[in-house]
Amino acid sequence: MNNFDFYNPTRILFGENRTASIDEHIPGDARVMVLYGGESARRTGTLDEVRQALGDRTAVEFGGIEANPKFETLMRAVETARAEHVDFLLAVGGGSVIDGTKFVAAAIPFEGDPWSILTEHGANVHSAMPFGTVLTLPATGSEMNHGAVVTRAELHAKLAFMSPHVFPQFSVLDPTKTYTLPQRQLSNGVADAFVHIMEQYLTRPAGAMVQDRFAEGLLQTLVELAPQVNEGENDYAVRANFMWTTTWALNGMIGAGVPQDWATHMIGHELTALYDIDHARTLAIVLPSLLREQRTVKAEKLLQYAERVWHITEGDDEARIDEAIAKTEAFFEGLGLSTHLGAYDLGEEAIDAVVEQLEAHGMTSLGEQQDITPAVSRRILQRSLKA
Template identity: 65%
Template sequence: MQNFEFHNPTRVIFGVGQIASLAKHIPSDARVLMLYGGGSIKTNGTYDEVRAALAGHTVLEFAGIEPNPKYETLMQAVELIHREKIDFLLAVGGGSVVDGTKFVAAAAAYDGDAWDILKIGGKVIKAALPFGAVLTLPATGSEMNSASVISRAETQEKRAFMSPHVYPRFSVLDPAKTLTLPLRQVGNGVVDAFVHTTEQYLTYPANAPVQDRFAEGLLQTLVELGPQVLARPDDVEVRANIMWSATMALNGLIGVGVPQDWATHMIGHELTALFGLDHAQTLAIVLPGILQIRREAKRGKLLQYAERVWGLKNGTEDERIDAAIGNTRAFFEQMGVPTRLSGYGLGPEAIDATVAAVEAAGLTGLGEHRDITPADVRKALQLSL
C-alpha cells in the first residue's frame, strides 16, 4: 500500500426529514446565497423545506445552474455575491449544483482571473467562502469531496479542479428527496457511482486489501440495488443505500494508498463538452473500451474484479476478463444507459472530434501508468461505436 494522508472535514447529516436541522449548521448572522438548478427542487418540496428551515436567516437565491455547470453562468453568481456581500453559500440540488457552488465559493474569494482555477488547477486557491449542501441526486459524490468539474461554453472546454478549501462544511442527504427523480437520472447516478469506484479499483494490485474490499462491496451493492431501484422506485430504503454508496464511492476513502486511473473521466469530459451528453452516459461509453485496451496492464485487478464482483471463476483468464467487461457493459445497459456511441446518434466523426479535443487539451498521458495516448483513446472509442 502506498503512503497517504486522509482528511475529510464534511459533516454528513443523513436521513429522511433532516433538512429541518439546517439552521443549526449555518451561522445565524450569515448572509446566505442559495444556489440551485432548473427548479425541480420547487416541485419536489425541497425548496419549501429549505426556506422554512432558514426562516430566521437572510437568504438570497441564484437559480439556473446547468446539469453541466457553465463557467459563464457561475460568474454571474460571483458578481451577485460581491454585490450583496454574501458570506455563506448553500447548494441545493444534484452534483452539478454542488460542483458549481464549489467553483463559485473559490472564485468569489480569488483575486485574479477566475478561469485560472480551472486552467491552472485548484492549487491557485488560497481561500473560499464556506458552504453547505442539500443533495437531491446521488451520483457524483461531490457532497463529500473537494473536487469540481466545470464547462466553458465559449470554448467547449470541460475542466476539473480540486482544493481542500472547497470541501462542503456539511451535506444533508435525505433519500426521500430522490423519490421524484426521473428513472433516467437514477440510472445515470448508479453508473456514475460505479465508474467512480472502478477508477480507483481497476488499476493494478497495491497490497491494499481494505480499500479493495471496500470498493468491491460498493460495486456489489450497486449491482444488487441498481435493478431494484428501477423496479421499486418508491422504496426509500433502496434509495437510501444507493445514495450512501454514491457518497462513499468518491469521498476519498477507497482511493487512499492505491493507484488511480481517471482516464475514462477525462475522455468522458471531452464527449460532454463536444456533444452535451450526460456525464454518466460518457462514462458508460468509454469504460468498457478502456478496460479492453488496457486488459494486460490491468490483468491482475480485472481477474480479481471478475471473481469478487461478478462471481466468475471458471474458464481461462482471458475468458473471465471478457465476461467481466461484458457484464459491466450489460449492467450499464440494464440501468438504461446506452454504452455505444450509436445509442446517442453518434458515429465515427465523434471519435475524430474527441481525439482532437483530447490532444488539444494536452491529455497525452492518461491512466494509472500515465501512458494512454490519443491513439489509445481512438482504439477505446472504436470499441463502443
C-alpha cells in the same frame, strides 16, 4: 500501498427530514446565497424547506445552474454574491449544483482570472467561502469531497479542479428527496457511482486490502440495488443505501494510497462538452472499451474483479476477463445506458474531435500507468463505435 494523507471534514446529516438541521450549522447572522438548478427544487418543496430552516437569515437565491454547470452562469452567481455581500453558500441539488457552488465558493475571494482556477486544476486556490449542501440527486459524491467539474461553453471545455478549501462544511442526505427523480437520473446516478469506484479500484494491485474490499463491497451493493432503483418504487431502504453508496464511491476513502485511472472520465468529459451527452452515459460508452484496450496492463485486477464482484471462477484467465467486461457492459445496458457511440449517431468524425480536444487540454498521458496517449484514446473510442 502508497503513502497518503486522508482528510475529510464534511459533516453528514443523513435521514428523513434532516433539512431542518441546517439551522444548527450555519451562523445565525450569515448572509446566505442558495444556489439551485431548475424548477424541481421549488416544485418538490425542497426550497421551501430550506427557506424555513434558514429562518430570519438574509437569503439570496440563484437558480438556473445547468446539468453540466457552465462557467458563464457561475460567474453571474459570483457577481451576485459579491454585490449582496454574501458570506455563506448553500447548494440545493445534485452534483452539478454542488460542483458549481464549489467553483463559486473559490471564485468569490479569488484575485485574478477565475478561469485559471480550472486551467490550474485548483492549485492556485488558497481560500473559499464556506458552504453546505442539501443533496437531491445521488450520483457524483460531490457532497463529501473537494473536487468539481465546470464547463465553459464557448471553448467546449469541461475541466476539473480540486482544493481542500472546497469541502462542504455539511451535507444533508435525505433519501426521500430521490422519490421525485426521473428514472433517467436515477439510472445515471447508479452508473456514475459505479464508474467512480472502478476508476479507483480497477487499476493495478497496490496491496491495499481495505480499499479493495470496500470498493468491491460498494460495487456489489450497486449491482444488487440497480434493478430495485430501476423499478422506480419509493422504497426508503433501497434509496437510503443507494444514496450512501454514491457518497462513499467518491469521498476519498477507497482512493487513499492506491493508483487511480480517471481516463474514462477525461474522455467522457470531452464527449459531454462536444455533444451534450449525459455525463454518466459517456462513462458507459467509454469504460467497457477502455477495459478491453487495457486488458493486459489491468489483467491482475480484472481477474480479481471478475471473481470478487461477478463471482466468475470458471475458464482460463482470458475467458474470465472477457466475461467480466461483458458483465460490466450488460450492467450499463440493463440500466438503459447504451455502451456505443452509434446509439448517439456519432461516428469517426466524433472520434477525431474528441482526440483533438484531449490534446488541446493536455490529456495526453492518462490512466494509472500514464500510457493512454491520444492514439490509445482513439483506439478506445473506435472500439466504442458500435455493438
